[in-house]
Amino acid sequence: MKQEGNVRKSLDWVDDRTGLVSVAEHAMFHKVPRSAKWWYVFGSATLMFFMVQLVTGILLTTIYVPSAAEAYQSLIYIDQRIPMGWMIRALHGWSSNAMCVMMLIHMTQVFLHGTYKFPRELTWVAGVFLCLTTLGLAFTGQIMRWDANAYWGLGIGAAIVDRVPFAGNWLRSVVLGGPDISGATLSRFFALHVFILPGTLIGLIGVHLILVLKGGISEMPKVGQPIERETYREDYEKRVKKTGVPFFPDAARRDMVFCGAALIALIGIASWYGPIGPGPLPDPQSIEVAPRPDTLFLWLFAVLALLPPQTETFLILVGPPVAIALLAALPFLSPTGERAPSRRPLSVIILCIIVTALLVLTWLGIGSPWSPVMKAWTSIPTPVEYVRHRSPLELQGAIQLQYAQCRNCHSIGGEGGKRGPALDDVATRLSWDQLVRQIQQGGGNMPAYGKNLSSAETQALVAFLSTLDGGDLPATIPGAMEMQPGRDESPTVDPTAPLDEADASVASR
Amino acid sequence: MSRMTRITRTIAASALLTVLAGTAPSGCDRLPGKPPPYPPPVVLASTPAGFQATWTDRCSGCHGADGALGAGLPMRNGEYLRAVPEDTMFSIIRDGIPSSRMPGFGGDAIGGLDDEVIRSFVQGMRSAWGDAGAKGVSQGIPWKVDAGDGDPTRGARLFAAKCASCHPSDEPADRAVDPDPDPLVAGSVTDPFYLRLVSDQHLHSNIVFGRADLGMPGATGPFRGPDGRTVEGTLDAGDVADLVAYLGAGRSSLPSGPEVKDGAP
Structure with missing residues (x-):
């Protein structure tokens, strides 16, 4: 008892001088609605992952060298030479992904429950800026690896900035620290990743939390309990006073359980999958690279790859600002009214569309079917069933298919590029003449090969392709699957004719 | 609880923690996420693993996944591999065969292999497939064609x-x-x-x-x-x-x- 008295006295002394203890006590023991249950843990988990980022990030900066010549080697040094250094990198990388995912789930929950409405509009706005800062940290983080993906990612970023009218050139040199990607580029991205963005984030988290405390934790939405400016505050305070529970320990218990589980999952993932990257070193001479961003940005990668070229500049420059402005303006567009998802079908539909679009684009980004498989021609064999029972000319065609690198864009037997259509059943879709025409003149996205192939090479290629009937599928167009009749009528000696004297022994030898 | 019990417990817990902390890194060294050594150890193309990797990467497209049943001539043919001199095989792989569809994989080719690697690759191919297939198929006929003396x-x-x-x-x-x-x-x-x-x-x-x-x-x-x-x-x-x-x-x-x-x- 005496000890507790001493602690209290010390706390009172600190509070008397700073006022911080009462603030902390208010934060800990303020009343929250009883209905705030497991839906409310995602924000805390995001914060927890940010703490992991801070700790591991500080540890990494003690060794990482932000210079173009040494950055890559210093990562290798951390991975290979520092005891458990790789684990720190793994935790940092995976908690970055986890933080973004948690943040998006948290935003989804807030959107779905209409929590952004009066009087919590600014909490949402602060959240939108938190979201942007977090994504900025994730993007600048992958630049720190200074590998091929970082290099090409920067190249794409610079190309986007370059498209800004009038100021494009200037903006690009601001971003890159010069006309090209160089050591100066890494230095400024390091400054962004380690000082500017984390500092901004910490400030924004402070604002966000103060606003949460000020506005109070929202209740679970109830059908028929719409938000009205005149009455909401009074009603909310009355209800919380009557039925609320203190944040600590009642509500915080769930946060702690969830964060603990998330932390264990993070450690599990980090120890199983290890650090993310670094990938191969950038080599501007190598064409056999398939640069791709981290999973989080794969959807954006897909959008950039799939946009029709005419719309690119407009959509890239106008799309993101409009989207961000709409997101931030959301609470002002719909400040009051029902919060229950069942009464807000439009919001639910919009959310479904956004989530589906992001998932589909991410899935496309993983497969990136628009990128040719540069090594397919030497490393993916012709399926054995397409080699057996083929004539010598058809086999030469199969070689031609590899040699002309057709498979870098076309798959057969499920392997090869996905840019063009798979060729397993091409004979059912195109007649002999159409195959010749397509190869010689190209069409669609396919370049014309007429100048690169001799007539014999084309003939062999078409002979092979016309055997690809998808395993005896019927022709889908008239004329397909009909071999060119009487192609080879070169004279042969009558096998039954007797051999002349000198060669009489040949047949029986 | 007596004071002694508490002290004993504290000591026991500290000892346990120390042991755990000491052994954890050695256990963590075997975790699946630990990155492989960098730079990766050099696997000679003359060893089975090194040969197979190079074969898969550069040859399997035309000559078949396992050296046979590809569109091009199978190399899983001991008789052929023994008949073609090592130097000839080396230069075919390095420079390709002009005006054919056998490209060169060394020399000035993009991403070309060093001569040393190609030499050890030829050795690897011989030791992998030098005994494959029936013997005596070629009747001792030289591998190289004689131009222009046939009827x-x-x-x-x-x-x-x-x-x-x-x-x-x-x-x-x-x-x-x-x-x-x-x-x-x-x-x-x-x-x-x-x-x-x-x-x-x-x-x-x-x-x-x-x-x-x-x-x-x-x-x-x-x-x-x-x-x-x-x-x-x-x-x-x-x-x-x-x-x-x-x-x-x-x-x-x-x-x-x-x-x-x-x-x-």
Whole structure:
């Protein structure tokens, strides 16, 4: 008892001088609605992952060298030479992904429950800026690896900035620290990743939390309990006073359980999958690279790859600002009214569309079917069933298919590029003449090969392709699957004719 | 709880923690996420693993995943590998075969392999497949074609007697129409388009060493005669030269497709 008295006295002394203890006590023991249950843990988990980022990030900066010549080697040094250094990198990388995912789930929950409405509009706005800062940290983080993906990612970023009218050139040199990607580029991205963005984030988290405390934790939405400016505050305070529970320990218990589980999952993932990257070193001479961003940005990668070229500049420059402005303006567009998802079908539909679009684009980004498989021609064999029972000319065609690198864009037997259509059943879709025409003149996205192939090479290629009937599928167009009749009528000696004297022994030898 | 018990417990817990902390890193060293050594240890292409990796990366596309049943000549053929001198194999792989579809994988090629790597790759290929396949298939005929000393007329008769049964000049029966096609009929080798795509060396190598993976015999046979019965006897170097001369002469014959009959070029 005496000890507790001493602690209290010390706390009172600190509070008397700073006022911080009462603030902390208010934060800990303020009343929250009883209905705030497991839906409310995602924000805390995001914060927890940010703490992991801070700790591991500080540890990494003690060794990482932000210079173009040494950055890559210093990562290798951390991975290979520092005891458990790789684990720190793994935790940092995976908690970055986890933080973004948690943040998006948290935003989804807030959107779905209409929590952004009066009087919590600014909490949402602060959240939108938190979201942007977090994504900025994730993007600048992958630049720190200074590998091929970082290099090409920067190249794409610079190309986007370059498209800004009038100021494009200037903006690009601001971003890159010069006309090209160089050591100066890494230095400024390091400054962004380690000082500017984390500092901004910490400030924004402070604002966000103060606003949460000020506005109070929202209740679970109830059908028929719409938000009205005149009455909401009074009603909310009355209800919380009557039925609320203190944040600590009642509500915080769930946060702690969830964060603990998330932390264990993070450690599990980090120890199983290890650090993310670094990938191969950038080599501007190598064409056999398939640069791709981290999973989080794969959807954006897909959008950039799939946009029709005419719309690119407009959509890239106008799309993101409009989207961000709409997101931030959301609470002002719909400040009051029902919060229950069942009464807000439009919001639910919009959310479904956004989530589906992001998932589909991410899935496309993983497969990136628009990128040719540069090594397919030497490393993916012709399926054995397409080699057996083929004539010598058809086999030469199969070689031609590899040699002309057709498979870098076309798959057969499920392997090869996905840019063009798979060729397993091409004979059912195109007649002999159409195959010749397509190869010689190209069409669609396919370049014309007429100048690169001799007539014999084309003939062999078409002979092979016309055997690809998808395993005896019927022709889908008239004329397909009909071999060119009487192609080879070169004279042969009558096998039954007797051999002349000198060669009489040949047949029986 | 007595003071002593508390102290004992504290000591025990600290000891346990220390032991755990001490052993954890050694356990963590075996976690699946630990990055592999960098730079990766050099795997010589002469070792089975190194050879297989290089083969898969650069050769399997045309010569088959396992050195056979690819569109191009199989290398899983000990007789062939022993017949071709190591230096020749090295230069074929490094520089390719000019005006053929065998590209070079060393020298100035993009991403080309060092000479040392190619040399050890040749060794790796020999130790992996040097004993593969039947022995004596080639009848001791040299691997390299002799240019221009064959007799095409005699070659034509030999072809009719020993080859044409499996390589008829007309199209093989349509597999979709004929449910039970002759499995030995492999299609025409007198097609001028085919002949223009392949060198005399290609013809020579195929005749001498066969393509066991596709059921084609080498110089030892057995061959199938025009009546469908097995023809006894083997081919010697002169026979092969005659056959190559006969087939090679077919390159200049005009393709006889419908457009030619119509008078189009």
